[in-house]
Amino acid sequence: MGARMPHTSEQILQQEFLLARAKILELAATLDRIERAGGDVSALPQRKLLEQGFNLLISPLADTGQAGTGQAGPSRAEQVQLLFSREYSDQWRQTFGV
Amino acid sequence: MDYIDPHIHMVSRTTDDYETLAKMGCVAMSEPAFWAGFDRGSVESFRDFFRQLTDFEPRRAAQYGIQHFTWLCINAKEAENVSLSREVIAMIPEFLDKPNVLGIGEIGLNKNTRNEATIFLEHVDLAMRHNQQILIHTPHLEDKYQGTRMILDMLLGDSRIQPDRVLVDHVEEHTIKHVLDKGFWAGMTLYPVTKCTPQRAADMIEKYGSERLMANSAGDWGPSKPTAVPDLILELRRRGHSEAAIRQVVYENPLKFFSQSKRFNFKPPV
Ligand SMILES: [Zn+2]
Numbered sequence: 001m002g003a004r005m006p007h008t009s010e011q012i013l014q015q016e017f018l019l020a021r022a023k024i025l026e027l028a029a030t031l032d033r034i035e036r037a038g039g040d041v042s043a044l045p046q047r048k049l050l051e052q053g054f055n056l057l058i059s060p061l062a063d064t065g066q067a068g069t070g071q072a073g074p075s076r077a078e079q080v081q082l083l084f085s086r087e088y089s090d091q092w093r094q095t096f097g098v
Numbered sequence: 099m100d101y102i103d104p105h106i107h108m109v110s111r112t113t114d115d116y117e118t119l120a121k122m123g124c125v126a127m128s129e130p131a132f133w134a135g136f137d138r139g140s141v142e143s144f145r146d147f148f149r150q151l152t153d154f155e156p157r158r159a160a161q162y163g164i165q166h167f168t169w170l171c172i173n174a175k176e177a178e179n180v181s182l183s184r185e186v187i188a189m190i191p192e193f194l195d196k197p198n199v200l201g202i203g204e205i206g207l208n209k210n211t212r213n214e215a216t217i218f219l220e221h222v223d224l225a226m227r228h229n230q231q232i233l234i235h236t237p238h239l240e241d242k243y244q245g246t247r248m249i250l251d252m253l254l255g256d257s258r259i260q261p262d263r264v265l266v267d268h269v270e271e272h273t274i275k276h277v278l279d280k281g282f283w284a285g286m287t288l289y290p291v292t293k294c295t296p297q298r299a300a301d302m303i304e305k306y307g308s309e310r311l312m313a314n315s316a317g318d319w320g321p322s323k324p325t326a327v328p329d330l331i332l333e334l335r336r337r338g339h340s341e342a343a344i345r346q347v348v349y350e351n352p353l354k355f356f357s358q359s360k361r362f363n364f365k366p367p368v
Binding site: 004005006007074075077078081082084085086087088090092093096097098 | 210239251307
């Protein structure tokens with residue numbers, strides 16, 4: 001794709017602001033719903049993963065040595081994907097014997 | 099805009115869907131063999147399924163001016179049944195000369211088990227012995243990263259494989275680079291929920307460029323949207339991308355990849 005991103009960051013922010021706001025609101029309401037139901041889920045792996053996911057969103061990309069510009073290293077989306085992924089071992093063929 | 103859907107399960111769709119797709123610009127499609135939602139009981143069940151893919155579906159598509167192509171295999175979920183899988187693999191060559199067959203697919207992994215890997219390797223061997231192209235299914239959700247890496251290990255471990263004759267589907271942000279860097283084609287599957295949205299697919303096109311990259315709808319029997327490729331076209335237009343750039347992803351690229359199969363007798367609409 002020639003001009004890879006025709007719009008400026010400010011244009012994109014304006015276009016996406018209400019959608020991003022709505023998505024944050026959905027997450028907030030989901031957490032409220034879980035708490036409102038009572039009980040303690042803080043030790044459950046899913047709850048911990050969600051919290052790690054939230055932290056990835058707010059930690060500056062500089063902390064992981066990335067620019068988020070597509071130039072180098074994993075973007076936020078890629079980091080979130082890897083957080084929710086099973087681990088890969090390059091020894092798997094020996095383990096399976098295939 | 100005319101477009102080609104490189105991965106759509108029309109056996110799960112109605113004739114009305116063919117009509118809608120035609121109205122939205124779909125001129126050709128390729129349909130990999132996949133899981134029916136339940137495990138089939140015998141090799142005869144697969145023989146009938148392959149008749150449906152090579153005879154009935156192309157006729158149904160042609161009524162709406164859509165050219166239908168297909169890929170044959172036993173899918174990764176049913177590959178847990180190794181003996182049935184071997185019977186199916188032995189039967190597939192009966193269908194390889196049907197006019198709409200492009201190759202072997204969608205083979206891959208589901209839960210990344212030993213049996214799945216064994217049957218994957220046997221499918222790859224079948225494809226290589228018959229000089230077929232390959233279409234690959236990568237697992238979903240938490241299994242995708244591990245499974246994609248395992249699949250790439252198996253492909254790269256076979257010196258007969260030409261990466262530019264293999265399409266690895268369902269790539270997402272954490273797998274796309276691994277696939278493209280090794281010279282394979284990559285397909286992004288657009289789903290309304292839980293997987294890749296048109297917005298994130300557009301992000302990947304912007305980030306990685308459009309070389310060896312395609313988009314498909316899957317359009318299977320689960321929650322999915324057969325018209326998802328036009329959604330991506332709309333998203334790319336909204337972002338200001340040129341018509342030529344969009345056309346490369348949704349039309350030129352599938353054409354280029356499929357043209358490597360001698361049975362891809364595609365006639366562009368005049
Ligand atoms: Zn599929």
